[in-house]
Amino acid sequence: MTDPIIHMEGIKKHFGNVIALNGVTFDVRPGECHCLLGDNGAGKSTFIKTMSGVHKPTAGSISFEGRPMSFDSPRDAMEAGIATVFQDLAMIPLMSVTRNFFMGREPKKGRFVKRFDLDAANAICMEEMRKMGINLRAPDQAVGTLSGGERQTVAIARAVYFGAKVLILDEPTSALGVRQTSNVLATIARVRSQGVGVVFISHNVRHALAVGDRFTVLNRGQTLGTAMKGEIDAAELQDLMAGGQELATLEGSLGGTI
Ligand SMILES: Nc1ncnc2c1ncn2[C@@H]1O[C@H](COP(=O)(O)OP(=O)(O)OP(=O)(O)O)[C@@H](O)[C@H]1O
Ligand SMILES: [Mg+2]
Secondary structure, eight states, rough: OOOSSEEEEEEEEEEEEEEEEEEEEEEOOTTTTEEEEEOOOOSSSHHHHHHHSOOOOOOEEEEETTTTEEEEHHHHHHHEEEEETTTTTOOTTSBBBBHHHTTTTOOTTTOOSSOOOOOHHHHHHHHHHHTOOOOOOOOOOOOGGHHHHHHHHHHHHHHTTTTOOOEEEEEEETTTOOHHHHHHHHHHHHHTTTEEEEEEEOOOOHHHHHHHHHEOOOEEEEEEEEETTOOOOOHHHHHHHHHTTTTTHHTTTTTOOO
């Protein structure tokens, strides 16, 4: 098996008296989709924030491409190649798809000359979206006129275009209908096949099972276990998320890891 891109070991995070994470171990390898499941308040968002440089862990260690690493800011993590697509997507609805695609990365010395080259940017944006299976009517179309699933795809496409090695998606399908959900799941599968390690956070076990290679369930800041694809079904995952009432019966399927 290939080495993980990022490995988080025994991560703890305390906010005053609140113990949000109490020793979480998690990794992601190139070309896999590792799903992080858990009920409300389980610690999913806190965990990905420690992975993406927003929070410093209270205890535990992070290694990135085999070397010890500590991220001081989200920018640090981003520069290492960890891209996070948060649920609100941080897009400006009235701005064009292209402008959103390049937001914060416009003219850079050496990359673009002096001025933002809109024609070149439009062409890149159209092409990158096409690769993700979306044919834009026009690159100057406002992002606000796209569907929720298409907006998710813009966010994913730009992360991949700018060199993400790890792509973290926080509940990308929770607000979407069936058709848009399947488009986003197809996008995840495409990104994974390009060698990116995807961390997919979800409440929805069916969405997770549709694209996941590994599944880790968080409960009250602790991992209840990790299962490989084919080792666990929807009902078992659902039970685990609910706190593992049926731990005994699940132990077999999880190989005794719970
Ligand atoms: N900045 C903070 N200060 C204090 N407590 C926090 C902070 N952030 C998170 N928590 C607490 O940590 C716990 C885990 O929260 P977190 O947001 O990580 O859960 P989650 O699994 O993402 O839940 P949801 O599915 O509802 O998004 C909760 O009890 C929450 O109240
Ligand atoms: Mg959350």
